[in-house]
Amino acid sequence: MKILVCINNVPDTTTKIKFVNNTAFDSNGVQWIINPWDELALTRAIEIKEAQPSEIENITVINVGLAEAEATIRKALAIGADNGIRINYDAKDSFAVAYQLAEYIKKENYDIILCGIESSDYNGANVGGMLSEILEFPSVSSISHLDIKEGKLILKREIDGGQETLSTQLPFVGIVQKGITKEPKIPSMRGIMTARTKQLLVIEAASCESLTDFIEFELPKPKAACKKIDPENVRELVQLLHNEAKVI
Amino acid sequence: MSVLIYTENWDGKFKKLSFELVSYAKEVAKKLNTTVTALSIGNVEETELKKLSIYGANKIITVTNANLSGLNNQAYTSVIAEITVKENASVIAFAHNNTGKAIAPRLSVKLKAGLVTAVVATPITTEPFVIAKKVFTSKAYAKVSIKSSIKILTLLQNAYGLNESPEAFNLETFEPILNESMLKTTVLDVNKISGKILLTDADIVVSGGRGMKGPENWGPIEELASLLGAGTACSRPVSDEGWRSHDEHTGQTGKIIAPTLYIACGISGAIQHLGGVSSSKCIVAINKDPDAPIFEAADYGIVGDVLKVLPDMITAVKELKALS
Amino acid sequence: MDFKFTEEQEMIQQAAKDFAERELLADVIERDDNAIFPKEHIKKLAELGFLGMMTDPKYDGGGMDTVSYVLAMEEISKIDASVSVVMSVCNSLVNWGLETYGNEAQKEKYLKPLARGEKIGAFLLSEPEAGSDATSQRTTAEDKGDYYLLNGTKNWITNANSASTYLVIAQTYPEKKHKGINAFIVEKDSPGITLGPHENKMGMRSSDTHSVMFNDVKVSKENRIGEDGFGFTFAMKTLDGGRIGIASQALGIASGAFERALKYSRERKAFGTEIFNHQSVAFKLSDMAVKIENARNLCLKAAWLKDQHLPYGTASAMAKQYCADVAMEITTEAVQIHGGYGYVKEYHVERLMREAKLTQIYEGTSEVQKIIISRSLLK
Numbered sequence: 049m050k051i052l053v054c055i056n057n058v059p060d061t062t063t064k065i066k067f068v069n070n071t072a073f074d075s076n077g078v079q080w081i082i083n084p085w086d087e088l089a090l091t092r093a094i095e096i097k098e099a100q101p102s103e104i105e106n107i108t109v110i111n112v113g114l115a116e117a118e119a120t121i122r123k124a125l126a127i128g129a130d131n132g133i134r135i136n137y138d139a140k141d142s143f144a145v146a147y148q149l150a151e152y153i154k155k156e157n158y159d160i161i162l163c164g165i166e167s168s169d170y171n172g173a174n175v176g177g178m179l180s181e182i183l184e185f186p187s188v189s190s191i192s193h194l195d196i197k198e199g200k201l202i203l204k205r206e207i208d209g210g211q212e213t214l215s216t217q218l219p220f221v222g223i224v225q226k227g228i229t230k231e232p233k234i235p236s237m238r239g240i241m242t243a244r245t246k247q248l249l250v251i252e253a254a255s256c257e258s259l260t261d262f263i264e265f266e267l268p269k270p271k272a273a274c275k276k277i278d279p280e281n282v283r284e285l286v287q288l289l290h291n292e293a294k295v296i
Numbered sequence: 297m298s299v300l301i302y303t304e305n306w307d308g309k310f311k312k313l314s315f316e317l318v319s320y321a322k323e324v325a326k327k328l329n330t331t332v333t334a335l336s337i338g339n340v341e342e343t344e345l346k347k348l349s350i351y352g353a354n355k356i357i358t359v360t361n362a363n364l365s366g367l368n369n370q371a372y373t374s375v376i377a378e379i380t381v382k383e384n385a386s387v388i389a390f391a392h393n394n395t396g397k398a399i400a401p402r403l404s405v406k407l408k409a410g411l412v413t414a415v416v417a418t419p420i421t422t423e424p425f426v427i428a429k430k431v432f433t434s435k436a437y438a439k440v441s442i443k444s445s446i447k448i449l450t451l452l453q454n455a456y457g458l459n460e461s462p463e464a465f466n467l468e469t470f471e472p473i474l475n476e477s478m479l480k481t482t483v484l485d486v487n488k489i490s491g492k493i494l495l496t497d498a499d500i501v502v503s504g505g506r507g508m509k510g511p512e513n514w515g516p517i518e519e520l521a522s523l524l525g526a527g528t529a530c531s532r533p534v535s536d537e538g539w540r541s542h543d544e545h546t547g548q549t550g551k552i553i554a555p556t557l558y559i560a561c562g563i564s565g566a567i568q569h570l571g572g573v574s575s576s577k578c579i580v581a582i583n584k585d586p587d588a589p590i591f592e593a594a595d596y597g598i599v600g601d602v603l604k605v606l607p608d609m610i611t612a613v614k615e616l617k618a619l620s
Numbered sequence: 621m622d623f624k625f626t627e628e629q630e631m632i633q634q635a636a637k638d639f640a641e642r643e644l645l646a647d648v649i650e651r652d653d654n655a656i657f658p659k660e661h662i663k664k665l666a667e668l669g670f671l672g673m674m675t676d677p678k679y680d681g682g683g684m685d686t687v688s689y690v691l692a693m694e695e696i697s698k699i700d701a702s703v704s705v706v707m708s709v710c711n712s713l714v715n716w717g718l719e720t721y722g723n724e725a726q727k728e729k730y731l732k733p734l735a736r737g738e739k740i741g742a743f744l745l746s747e748p749e750a751g752s753d754a755t756s757q758r759t760t761a762e763d764k765g766d767y768y769l770l771n772g773t774k775n776w777i778t779n780a781n782s783a784s785t786y787l788v789i790a791q792t793y794p795e796k797k798h799k800g801i802n803a804f805i806v807e808k809d810s811p812g813i814t815l816g817p818h819e820n821k822m823g824m825r826s827s828d829t830h831s832v833m834f835n836d837v838k839v840s841k842e843n844r845i846g847e848d849g850f851g852f853t854f855a856m857k858t859l860d861g862g863r864i865g866i867a868s869q870a871l872g873i874a875s876g877a878f879e880r881a882l883k884y885s886r887e888r889k890a891f892g893t894e895i896f897n898h899q900s901v902a903f904k905l906s907d908m909a910v911k912i913e914n915a916r917n918l919c920l921k922a923a924w925l926k927d928q929h930l931p932y933g934t935a936s937a938m939a940k941q942y943c944a945d946v947a948m949e950i951t952t953e954a955v956q957i958h959g960g961y962g963y964v965k966e967y968h969v970e971r972l973m974r975e976a977k978l979t980q981i982y983e984g985t986s987e988v989q990k991i992i993i994s995r996s997l998l999k
Contacts, residue, residue, distance in 0.1 A: 062568070236668045
């Protein structure tokens with residue numbers, strides 16, 4: 049089987065968020081990482097390949113972005129992807145990302161396409177679903193367990209209050225969430241050393257239009273100061289929650 | 297023209313978030329001078345469906361088809377698209393939960409309709425259609441305009457609240473066209489945890505962090521939660537340590553929740569944790585460290601030993617319940 | 621001049637940081653309290669290739685440069701110097717010594733499993749009456765024709781219990797003084813080797829330090845490193861590089877304490893404001909930042925010289941002495957900034973202070989470094 053993992057290049061999750069003129073994210077001094085959910089998807093794919101090399105022919109990572117995303121793609125190669133692809137495009141919305149990915153995937157024959165459930169920057173939770181619809185592939189969202197046994201896919205997805213076990217025809221788009229693996233894989237020395245020897249193909253983008261526009265950003269209004277209550281007078285807290293905040 | 301919403305049911309019952317979605321859609325419809333159509337898939341009794349009209353649904357369409365008994369993203373997308381055309385819907389809204397996240401993006405492509413997920417309010421303007429959503433895991437908001445004629449939204453839980461606006465009960469059944477090519481996934485087995493309040497449903501959440509010292513001290517958290525009808529949650533180190541199960545982990549990479557009241561017990565409030573709870577309406581923090589970042593996010597705080605404060609809080613809540 | 625790190629170097633730094641925060645932080649205080657060797661942690665570190673990171677890939681190592689090694693050592697040492705000392709001994713003493721001076725058969729048999737991280741090494745030089753003064757070795761290696769017979773005691777041996785491969789320095793021809801010293805590869809489970817009790821140390825408590833006694837231990841001739849009498853040069857050359865490891869360990873201890881102090885100073889309030897806003901604290905942090913910058917630059921300079929195959933003995937001595945002394949100063953100040961909280965274990969800085977002390981002592985005390993540096997001034 050061939051696996052494609054779609055990865056997004058996002059600011060480190062501890063980044064202090066700032067905007068330029070409230071119209072664009074201020075990337076000055078920002079450290080970039082693989083979107084944490086995408087990293088989990090990649091980690092799981094590699095775990096399966098390491099456990100059952102005969103089942104997985106190849107793991108490719110793909111990113112839609114500009115040249116600065118290449119460090120992140122090489123990190124994915126260091127973690128254990130076999131080759132990387134960057135579609136050279138500055139996407140304005142999720143649809144544009146999904147469209148570019150689909151244009152590439154149509155020409156290839158991947159069995160499993162994995163995406164993280166959302167991205168920690170614009171919190172769209174869109175790309176996987178959109179991609180599957182453009183390709184007319186089945187999609188399974190909120191996947192928290194993925195494995196391959198004797199050539200068959202084993203899938204579980206989170207539903208409210210439980211889990212469902214599913215089967216799917218291939219190719220399919222798997223949209224993964226936390227639980228798929230314990231933690232993202234730390235690249236080994238060998239992995240880091242060989243990352244540069246792996247292929248990173250840059251392909252030109254197809255022309256496409258976005259369906260939405262980000263027009264303005266704003267930071268949340270500063271919260272009113274926390275009202276401190278004496279630890280010896282917890283009753284007061286409960287009274288405030290009841291009478292003032294009216295939440296209990 | 298109309299506003300179409302997908303109202304999800306759980307074993308034939310709607311949840312608060314379904315009614316919140318109707319309430320929300322009603323206000324969007326008012327801005328657009330139109331009506332609300334609620335779509336329900338699966339077996340739901342009429343008495344339950346009727347509740348949707350209390351919150352403002354002008355029409356309720358119910359679809360019961362054996363092929364739709366489990367969530368099949370492709371098939372659901374096709375059905376909702378069919379109804380969108382039939383109802384001439386210009387706005388389609390979902391809850392921003394697992395189901396909404398699974399279907400809305402597919403529908404967006406199918407209808408060539410712009411999608412904005414995790415919206416926090418009704419549109420700021422309708423011409424052009426501009427709406428606010430959270431970005432950077434609630435560390436910022438963005439105003440996004442949708443350029444297409446059909447607009448799709450997913451509403452962040454507890455972002456709007458409930459609002460009754462009774463309409464006449466107008467029920468319609470619909471038989472969708474489904475073909476084999478849409479049925480490529482099959483649900484083999486369902487495993488549900490019963491008897492526990494779901495974190496994402498809970499109006500109140502009591503959450504414990506490393507300051508709880510160990511899993512053996514969770515008794516008071518559970519007692520307080522059961523007194524308040526609350527769900528229980530934990531911070532990442534707690535689930536990583538195996539003190540509590542991973543499905544209780546709230547934070548940027550765990551569950552993102554927005555309850556009315558979030559009580560953080562012995563949680564220092566790392567930025568990743570706050571990312572998952574900062575949309576809560578009211579945050580209470582109990583921590584012995586007066587400089588813990590959780591107090592920056594909290595509305596009410598107690599600086600003290602959580603293991604001493606919690607039993608007092610339980611007593612105080614019991615007193616309150618006894619009075620009311 | 622180029623102060624920019626390569627993408628690989630940055631990746632290694634991040635990998636080490638992630639590893640330390642994810643795998644080491646959670647139980648570091650407990651391990652220190654109870655002097656528990658980080659066996660599982662070292663196993664994971666080895667699987668990632670950190671124990672043989674500088675060894676040539678043809679001997680199953682990572683093939684990374686010394687600059688990468690400094691960056692990784694700093695990150696691991698910020699959290700747990702008891703783990704980074706294992707890394708330092710394996711990388712810059714045992715593996716480097718074998719790779720540089722061992723023959724092909726020795727590399728095949730001993731270096732490869734070490735570089736893969738499957739085995740751990742130890743470097744046995746110090747004796748009860750001879751610290752870093754390698755000239756006065758009392759451990760003897762008597763030439764018995766086709767084997768050597770080792771007798772004597774080695775002290776303060778890091779990894780003594782967890783290592784499988786020892787590099788032992790011993791005297792074959794006492795009359796030739798340092799020119800009669802040899803270096804040997806000795807398997808730890810050889811008959812005649814016994815270990816003293818685990819040393820109950822002030823800091824780096826979870827590192828496994830013992831004395832090692834040799835009682836008629838037979839070592840085959842093919843396990844001697846280099847020519848007959850090469851042992852002293854071997855030890856000195858190896859220690860030149862070893863100092864870079866300990867220097868970067870000290871740097872990590874210092875920067876770990878600094879980061880904690882800085883964070884604390886921005887959270888803790890006194891007299892109505894964060895203590896960072898008090899000049900007495902801000903200036904302390906400013907001084908600490910300058911010293912750390914100096915310390916890091918000295919480490920990286922020594923590493924760079926080594927990577928360029930230029931002489932680095934003096935540079936590594938300067939780095940070791942300065943970093944160790946600065947680590948002691950900075951950790952002490954970090955405890956001071958934390959006040960009472962700094963004196964209790966939860967806040968880590970008291971442990972870092974105890975760890976810092978050792979960096980001024982082992983692999984050549986600060987005074988020994990000054991001997992090396994001052995002698996180089998006369999050349």
